[in-house]
Amino acid sequence: MESKAEIRKNVLHQLTVKPESERESETQKLVAQFLKLDEYQKATAIGITISNFPELDTHQLIERILKDQKKVCCPITRPYHQMDFIEISSDTNFQKSNFGIWEPEWKKEKINNQPDILIVPGIKYALDTHQRVGFGGGFYDRFLKKFNGHTVTLALPEQVALSTDWQIESTDMPIDQILH
Structure with a gap:
């Protein structure tokens, strides 16, 4: 059994060396799947991170x-590993966090x-338990304890495990x- 730290290192390396054309093609397919979800069609507000390579x-x-x-809500980290989601618009100012x-x-x-x-980010996702390996800060796990909506992730092939x-x-x- 790999540690979460080993999983993070290995999967991030696989994603880093992945050809850009494959990444773009797979991303487009995942986005198309997401946009077809009934939950998306009915939603008025979506929580999503601004990704980094x-x-x-x-x-x-x-x-x-x-x-x-639809409203876009992006996370902001708070003290004690807490997060808030902030509705953004064209006049929203952004800044880089400590992370x-x-x-x-x-x-x-x-x-x-x-x-x-x-839309919950992470490193690896298990299809059997729907568990994830995140980035290690526990921000999303703490947030999800109080979250009542639908959670979904868009996982590239390198991020998917059949079992935990x-x-x-x-x-x-x-x-x-x-x-x-």
Whole structure:
């Protein structure tokens, strides 16, 4: 059984060396699957991160969600491994967090911690248990304990495991749906 740290290292390496043409093709297929979901069609607000390489690129998906006249809510990290989701618009200011992630400027009136759908990022996802290996901070697991909406992830082939081959912790929260 691999440790989560080993999984992070191995999967991130695989994603880093993946040919860009494959990444783009696979990303387009996953985005198309997501846009066809009934949950997406009915949703008014979507929670989504602004991706960094080598993650699945979310920039075009964010543009599409806005084009579909739905609210886009992006996370901002808070003290004690907490997060808020902030509704963004064309005039939102962004800044890089201590983790190197682009985050919207924090504005209390823009908080939306219950979007209809939350696209959960991560490193690896198990199809049997819907568990995930995240980036190691526990931000999403803490957030998901209080989240009532539908959770989904868009997983590139390197990120998918048929079964959970890592230690599941009591704090780990499963994802409702894994698109792959």
